[in-house]
Amino acid sequence: xxxxxxxxxxxxxxxxxxxxxxVLALVAALLVALTVWTYLGVPGxxxxxxxxxxxxxxxxxxxxxxxxxxxxxxxxxxxYPPSVLLIAVDDSESMTNQDEFDGKxxxxxxxxxxxxxxPILKQLRDERNVTVFLYRFAGDVGDFDPEGKAxxxxxxxxxxxxxxxxxxxxxxxxxxxxxxxxxxxxxxxxEAQLAAARPWRQRRCPIHTFAFGDKKTSxxxxxxxxxxxxPEPSPVPIKGELTVRGTIHAYGxxxxxxxxxxxxxxKPVHAQDEWLNLAPRDEPLSRTVVTLKCQAPHEPGEFxxxxxxxxxxxxxxxxxxxxxxxxxxxxxxxxxxxxDTPRFPEPQLICDALRTDRRFRLFTxxxxxxxxxxVVELEKDLFHFDKQRYNVVxxxxxxxDQLRLGHPQALKKIHDFVHDRGMGLLMMGGDDSFGSTWHxxxxxxxxPVDLGIGGRIDAPVKMLPAEAGSRRIVMRLGDTPExxxxxxxxxxxxxxMNRLGKLKDKALVLAETKDGTPILVGxxxxxxxxxxxxxxxxxxxTTDEDGYKNHARFxxxxxxxxxxxxxxxxxxxxxxxxxxxxxxxxxxxxxxxxRGKSDLExxxxxxxxxxxxxxxxxxxxxxxxxxGQYRGLTEPIKAPGEYSLVxxxxxxxxxxxxxxxxxxxxxxxxxxxxxxxxxxxxHKFLEDLSAAGGSGGKLHKGSELVAFLQELVDKPDAQAGTxxxxxxxxxxxxxxxxxxxxxxLFVGLLGLEWFLRRRWGMV
Numbered sequence: 001x002x003x004x005x006x007x008x009x010x011x012x013x014x015x016x017x018x019x020x021x022x023v024l025a026l027v028a029a030l031l032v033a034l035t036v037w038t039y040l041g042v043p044g045x046x047x048x049x050x051x052x053x054x055x056x057x058x059x060x061x062x063x064x065x066x067x068x069x070x071x072x073x074x075x076x077x078x079x080y081p082p083s084v085l086l087i088a089v090d091d092s093e094s095m096t097n098q099d100e101f102d103g104k105x106x107x108x109x110x111x112x113x114x115x116x117x118x119p120i121l122k123q124l125r126d127e128r129n130v131t132v133f134l135y136r137f138a139g140d141v142g143d144f145d146p147e148g149k150a151x152x153x154x155x156x157x158x159x160x161x162x163x164x165x166x167x168x169x170x171x172x173x174x175x176x177x178x179x180x181x182x183x184x185x186x187x188x189x190x191e192a193q194l195a196a197a198r199p200w201r202q203r204r205c206p207i208h209t210f211a212f213g214d215k216k217t218s219x220x221x222x223x224x225x226x227x228x229x230x231p232e233p234s235p236v237p238i239k240g241e242l243t244v245r246g247t248i249h250a251y252g253x254x255x256x257x258x259x260x261x262x263x264x265x266x267k268p269v270h271a272q273d274e275w276l277n278l279a280p281r282d283e284p285l286s287r288t289v290v291t292l293k294c295q296a297p298h299e300p301g302e303f304x305x306x307x308x309x310x311x312x313x314x315x316x317x318x319x320x321x322x323x324x325x326x327x328x329x330x331x332x333x334x335x336x337x338x339x340d341t342p343r344f345p346e347p348q349l350i351c352d353a354l355r356t357d358r359r360f361r362l363f364t365x366x367x368x369x370x371x372x373x374x375v376v377e378l379e380k381d382l383f384h385f386d387k388q389r390y391n392v393v394x395x396x397x398x399x400x401d402q403l404r405l406g407h408p409q410a411l412k413k414i415h416d417f418v419h420d421r422g423m424g425l426l427m428m429g430g431d432d433s434f435g436s437t438w439h440x441x442x443x444x445x446x447x448p449v450d451l452g453i454g455g456r457i458d459a460p461v462k463m464l465p466a467e468a469g470s471r472r473i474v475m476r477l478g479d480t481p482e483x484x485x486x487x488x489x490x491x492x493x494x495x496x497m498n499r500l501g502k503l504k505d506k507a508l509v510l511a512e513t514k515d516g517t518p519i520l521v522g523x524x525x526x527x528x529x530x531x532x533x534x535x536x537x538x539x540x541x542t543t544d545e546d547g548y549k550n551h552a553r554f555x556x557x558x559x560x561x562x563x564x565x566x567x568x569x570x571x572x573x574x575x576x577x578x579x580x581x582x583x584x585x586x587x588x589x590x591x592x593x594x595r596g597k598s599d600l601e602x603x604x605x606x607x608x609x610x611x612x613x614x615x616x617x618x619x620x621x622x623x624x625x626x627x628g629q630y631r632g633l634t635e636p637i638k639a640p641g642e643y644s645l646v647x648x649x650x651x652x653x654x655x656x657x658x659x660x661x662x663x664x665x666x667x668x669x670x671x672x673x674x675x676x677x678x679x680x681x682x683h684k685f686l687e688d689l690s691a692a693g694g695s696g697g698k699l700h701k702g703s704e705l706v707a708f709l710q711e712l713v714d715k716p717d718a719q720a721g722t723x724x725x726x727x728x729x730x731x732x733x734x735x736x737x738x739x740x741x742x743x744x745l746f747v748g749l750l751g752l753e754w755f756l757r758r759r760w761g762m763v
Contacts, residue, residue, distance in 0.1 A: 056753040072726035080129040083173040090181030092138040095150035099214040106212040107150040113705045120709040158193035174205035182213035183682035197692035207693030212702040213681030222252035226323035235328035242296040246307040254278040254286040262292045263306040269294045300331040325580045326666045339365045340396025349539045353552035382406035391563040397430025400437040415442035419526030424562025429498040429536035448523035450501030460493035469510030474561040497534040573649035573661035588634045596653030605651035614641035
């Protein structure tokens with residue numbers, strides 16, 4: 001039978017003081033009476049011996065009662081929960097300016113204040129349970145070294161705030177972030193740096209800034225500095241539109257007009273006037289972004305892009321009025337013109353498929369209506385044949401006479417471009433495609449099938465690679481023939497197709513239906529290639545992620561085949577640099593690869609990569625596989641100049657044939673001097689930084705650091721408190737010295753009482 005669990009404390013009766021004293025007195029009296037009665041008349045006893053035994057027993061009784069009641073003395077104890085204090089020290093080069101009140105540099109004054117703060121920081125650690133982290137920052141963030149020097153790059157406050165938040169943002173209790181700096185920032189945009197303080201506001205961690213330096217130290221009064229250059233896109237397709245953006249830092253020339261020039265390989269290509277922005281309040285420096293556009297080079301390769309600003313009277317230096325970088329122009333920028341009626345969804349999904357690949361520059365022309373354009377409209381040239389050289393033209397669901405609406409000589413021009421220039425042409429299916437309106441036109445001569453038959457097959461058809469197509473890039477959806485065949489088998493059926501005419505001599509059937517009816521046919525014509533695709537519902541393949549990928553790959557490879565990209569030196573190594581302009585002392589990251597003629601990455605590639613200095617000194621580099629690509633990193637480059645990465649690679653194509661190639665990429669290494677461009681301290685920025693962090697953060701003088709830290713010692717944290725510490729702590733779960741000693745004393749009293757009775761013969 002299970003015993004009932006008591007619902008009351010076993011010492012509950014003793015909580016009433018009167019009852020406790022009464023019970024204790026009765027027990028003591030009973031103990032005295034029993035002891036005296038037991039030993040009266042026993043030989044060897046005496047009054048002294050009975051009193052001794054009685055005293056020992058009463059002492060044991062008192063100890064037993066104490067263990068039940070548990071009396072303690074209470075001592076007050078302050079509680080300081082663990083917290084974190086972060087201190088970020090600016091060690092950028094501007095901190096070496098000697099403009100403190102005693103002729104010392106800002107850095108020397110900062111170090112002096114930190115040394116004076118060491119006893120208080122120790123007190124925070126030892127007595128207030130505060131963990132203090134000291135960091136240094138400039139262009140990067142690291143541990144603070146009191147023996148270090150102020151020689152860092154431009155102060156990047158945004159990077160510092162983000163890096164420290166990533167590292168400490170999840171701390172349970174952030175006390176404060178202290179930023180010791182002159183505020184002379186030359187990192188990214190001011191607003192972007194201030195925005196990095198917002199996460200600290202959400203954590204309710206105040207950002208206190210401590211300002212060093214003199215706000216009135218003279219700046220570079222009048223100077224123009226080209227600080228940044230950014231060509232887009234990079235790489236750029238040959239003959240494509242090139243946009244070059246530059247950032248001009250102006251000291252004392254805010255509001256002035258300047259002439260900006262753009263050079264490619266030191267040849268002028270464009271120039272324009274720009275008005276420089278006015279400097280913001282309390283800022284001697286104004287920033288102006290200029291944008292210049294031109295046509296990219298006509299040949300593939302690497303090109304040097306340069307921006308120059310004409311000197312102004314009174315400039316401190318004209319050397320920094322010029323900035324350069326490198327840009328790659330690639331022939332992989334194929335120009336594709338899609339001409340169709342505004343139907344849905346086939347042409348739209350074709351556009352999506354091509355626009356996701358940077359190798360293609362897509363142009364579209366939508367034909368609406370049936371009436372011929374007037375002379376003025378004809379002069380507009382909807383297709384821009386006279387301005388743009390297309391690699392491939394795709395004709396959608398159109399009649400032959402509709403094509404003339406975009407240009408009166410469109411049919412002949414397309415014919416000549418294919419025959420003479422090697423342009424590719426595709427006619428796809430549709431209600432008006434391959435019909436009688438195309439019969440006896442120049443386009444009819446181009447296509448690999450006879451025209452004029454017309455009509456459609458209005459039944460589901462399965463598109464599969466034909467024998468000739470399975471051996472060519474255009475029908476390859478997988479890395480192996482087996483994978484490709486499986487993907488085609490899984491594709492959904494198409495909603496019918498056009499009836500194609502008789503195949504011309506040397507025409508290749510690339511795809512067919514299950515019963516062998518040609519659905520995709522191609523052939524060579526003059527210098528170019530043409531295709532007839534009887535389907536116009538390939539959008540039906542886009543039912544899931546794999547379907548979208550297969551659809552995009554089919555159309556991309558179809559265009560590559562029409563543009564003869566499968567015949568190019570596709571066996572090529574490539575190298576992509578993370579930057580084309582690198583600050584001196586930084587590392588450069590890069591990616592390398594090797595493509596086969598199918599334009600897929602080669603298998604098991606081996607790379608020989610060398611960094612070549614301006615003095616032709618070669619340094620070997622070792623790229624490693626990283627998430628499906630090969631990445632490498634140089635050591636810090638310590639000298640300015642023009643460098644290059646040279647890559648030799650070899651591997652195996654997807655069909656098992658050997659692949660090899662070489663590639664080279666250039667980049668510029670420049671010395672960083674913008675940190676000293678502004679000599680005056682910027683306390684206003686530090687004030688704004690504290691305000692952006694919220695939670696009571698404020699701007700302080702650098703000399704107030706010691707007093708601020710002392711206030712942290714004297715002023716308890718919001719979560720601090722007090723507690724009563726009992727002695728002895730009877731309810732402590734773990735054994736203590738007191739518990740062991742109390743137990744030994746109790747046992748000792750009982751043992752001594754028994755020993756004396758035994759010795760005196762009272763047992």
